[in-house]
Amino acid sequence: MTISLRGLTKVFPGGVRALDSLDLEIGEGEFFALLGPSGCGKTTLLRSIAGLETPTSGAVAIGGADVTALPPGRRDVAMVFQDYALFPHMDVTANIAYPLRIKKVPRARREAAAAEVAGRLSLAELLGRRPGQLSGGQQQRVALARAIACRPKVFLFDEPLSNLDARLRLEARTFLKRLQDELGVTTVFVTHDQGEALALAHRIAVMDAGRITQVGAPSEIFHRPATPFVASFIGSTPMNLLPGRVVVGASGPALHVAGAVLPAPPGLPDGEEVVYGIRPEYTDLSAAPREDAFPGTVAVLENLGTSTLVTLESAREGGDGLVQVVVPEGQEPPVGGAAWAVPRPERALVYRGDRLVGPR
Numbered sequence: 001m002t003i004s005l006r007g008l009t010k011v012f013p014g015g016v017r018a019l020d021s022l023d024l025e026i027g028e029g030e031f032f033a034l035l036g037p038s039g040c041g042k043t044t045l046l047r048s049i050a051g052l053e054t055p056t057s058g059a060v061a062i063g064g065a066d067v068t069a070l071p072p073g074r075r076d077v078a079m080v081f082q083d084y085a086l087f088p089h090m091d092v093t094a095n096i097a098y099p100l101r102i103k104k105v106p107r108a109r110r111e112a113a114a115a116e117v118a119g120r121l122s123l124a125e126l127l128g129r130r131p132g133q134l135s136g137g138q139q140q141r142v143a144l145a146r147a148i149a150c151r152p153k154v155f156l157f158d159e160p161l162s163n164l165d166a167r168l169r170l171e172a173r174t175f176l177k178r179l180q181d182e183l184g185v186t187t188v189f190v191t192h193d194q195g196e197a198l199a200l201a202h203r204i205a206v207m208d209a210g211r212i213t214q215v216g217a218p219s220e221i222f223h224r225p226a227t228p229f230v231a232s233f234i235g236s237t238p239m240n241l242l243p244g245r246v247v248v249g250a251s252g253p254a255l256h257v258a259g260a261v262l263p264a265p266p267g268l269p270d271g272e273e274v275v276y277g278i279r280p281e282y283t284d285l286s287a288a289p290r291e292d293a294f295p296g297t298v299a300v301l302e303n304l305g306t307s308t309l310v311t312l313e314s315a316r317e318g319g320d321g322l323v324q325v326v327v328p329e330g331q332e333p334p335v336g337g338a339a340w341a342v343p344r345p346e347r348a349l350v351y352r353g354d355r356l357v358g359p360r
């Protein structure tokens with residue numbers, strides 16, 4: 001089922017504008033992630049699709065039909081919450097079968113459906129247990145099983161992995177990806193974890209203050225973030241975002257950024273202020289000075305396992321910036337020494353205000 005949101009606005013009593021005239025189209029069978037900082041409106045958007053929140057204005061359509069005025073029970077969506085919302089006094093079978101009980105499906109049929117889904121989610125051995133007797137990962141699978149058992153047209157997940165520890169979270173992520181591929185049900189997934197969104201989604205919407213800043217495939221969002229906000233939000237190590245200025249000299253325009261002279265995208269006027277973005281992974285370290293490098297002093301080394309994150313403090317007169325570089329393991333520079341961070345020009349992103357202007 002497709003999901004279509006038109007001019008969706010939600011103003012809470014007290015005046016908080018959680019959604020601000022938001023438009024969004026989600027395709028049939030898509031695994032779609034809503035990503036953004038705390039308070040940007042992700043949960044409100046998901047709840048509006050579910051029918052748990054009434055929009056102040058705008059419309060929600062599912063499968064081409066306007067459902068704005070329909071209650072949650074008539075929208076054919078299943079929502080999995082962060083805390084799983086399992087019934088503690090019911091066993092696993094009863095929990096999974098609960099929505100079918102509400103739909104008045106006869107007991108034998110709903111228990112058969114629960115057993116079938118439980119088998120698929122490796123819960124067959126646990127059917128007689130109560131939630132309190134299950135691990136976090138098992139509880140999460142029961143919540144998923146309950147959502148799947150009623151065969152909804154749309155899945156809505158609100159941070160379903162956030163209560164799991166790091167290892168289980170990775171396992172559950174792979175599991176969820178396979179399950180969605182297999183079922184092919186349109187899925188909207190809220191997360192504030194950019195790694196999770198990149199790993200799982202066909203497309204990602206990055207939200208900020210009730211609006212969508214960018215929608216795109218994970219590689220698009222990662223490699224061509226539309227604004228410095230999106231750039232700062234995506235990536236396991238934060239992108240270097242440095243103020244710079246266009247200087248048009250005898251040999252054409254160049255960017256002057258944190259002590260480096262770098263190639264400029266075409267068409268920028270002399271004196272224009274820009275933001276220069278380069279990921280630490282796309283920056284190399286040089287032990288000798290170079291014109292196209294940011295000079296600095298090695299301030300911090302952070303072990304990332306197979307690589308090391310190096311933080312340089314700008315050595316520039318009056319400079320107060322930090323630049324980060326990822327170096328392969330075994331190539332760490334000494335702390336306190338001078339070093340030069342060399343951005344790979346083909347990977348650089350240049351922003352003029354909130355607009356990406358290079359590379360073209």
Ligand code: ATP
Nearest residue numbers: 012013016018037038039040041042043044045192
């Ligand atoms: P988080 O990642 O922290 O869950 P979120 O992106 O899901 O955040 P929402 O929960 O959608 O954000 O909240 C968006 C804004 O609306 C916030 O400023 C929040 O405080 C406000 N808000 C949410 N629910 C209500 C409510 N029932 N009454 C008043 N304000 C609310």
